[in-house]
Amino acid sequence: MTSWLARWRQERILARKRIADDLWREVIAAQPLLARLSVPARQRLHDLATLLAAEKRFYGAAGFEVDARQIATIAALGCLPILELGLDWYRGWYSILVYPGAFRARHEYRDDAGLVHEQVSDLIGEAWDSGPLILSWEDIQDGTALDGYNVILHELAHKLDMLNGAVNGMPPLHRDMSRQDWTRAFTAAWNAARTAAAVGQEPVLDRYALESPGEFFAVACEVYFELPERLHDGYPLVYEQLRRFFRQDPARAVAARSRSHREE
Ligand SMILES: [Zn+2]
The missing domain is CATH 1.10.472.150 (Glucose-regulated metallo-peptidase M90, N-terminal domain)
Known part of the structure; x- marks a missing residue:
């Protein structure tokens, strides 16, 4: 306060x-x-x-x-x-x-x-x-x-992550959020990203995300702000957790904007 x-x-x-x-x-x-x-x-x-x-x-x-x-x-x-x-x-x-x-x-x-x-x-x-x-x-x-790479967003995601101790891919969550939901969403995405990397599939997040859970969170934040629709389609549960955390809905904002451009 x-x-x-x-x-x-x-x-x-x-x-x-x-x-x-x-x-x-x-x-x-x-x-x-x-x-x-x-x-x-x-x-x-x-x-x-x-x-x-x-x-x-x-x-x-x-x-x-x-x-x-x-x-x-x-x-x-x-x-x-x-x-x-x-x-x-x-x-x-x-x-x-x-x-x-x-x-x-x-x-x-x-x-x-x-x-x-x-x-x-x-x-x-x-x-x-x-x-x-x-x-x-x-x-x-x-x-x-707008390609999903942004060094400022990346490093500041680490700063947010550090607010509650180690860089572990989980910043302090708001009261209306659940650590369990966060963990489930990120673990499922992590496993999907590893499988995709193993079979050479086009990744949703840059491969660097698989360095550690902390990097996964930071890279996800870059894509969340720069290419929100890609994260929303690729890892909807991670998108939802980030939407609740940042209290912003960039995918919706981008969609609304492109709709209004079409109507112009
Ligand atoms: Zn990093």
Whole structure:
């Protein structure tokens, strides 16, 4: 619940630091994912993105300087998942680190024998528990097509998943949701995806989803927002769980939009 003091602070930010209308229109026009939202949804997104841009610190990495358009773009796309949930769902972390392109990350891991190994990999995004959200600007810029790949949605799905501990493919569910229903829906989809991969069938979700339940959830979120009809047709029970979780129905919104276009 937002206290009156927090609400007052938010209203002050909205009045003084609002993402300028011209810039906002430019950002929306460049993102088909956002341009297809209804006018009231885009207005609410404008408020939320303004608050996110003011509350998180944006840093450029590897000599990159983050400008106002890049901040507005990341904030706008980043607020889509929490449009009906609120900014509180991004609590517990404070900064967004932006690299110009893919970045090299070193991670240490301990094997079963207790030996520590170092792994170096090239990444386009990363999210650590309580740590920064790390993104590659090049991949955000190249990722505007509605193809089911969106690094911001992916990494923020991990952030939501982390709110209740380990990245395990289950964020904190709302009171009117059931952990059992969630588990059943995702397990059935996971098994179907494994079978499809084994026989070389066209996958509903990118194969990367089968890395772990946490990745399965993050990849499902990308497709849920970008190609909602594909997820709805492929894994209807997963779609239904995500609809209840995000409190948005993108498949219905897309269908209604294409109907109204036909009638024009
Ligand atoms: Zn991931």
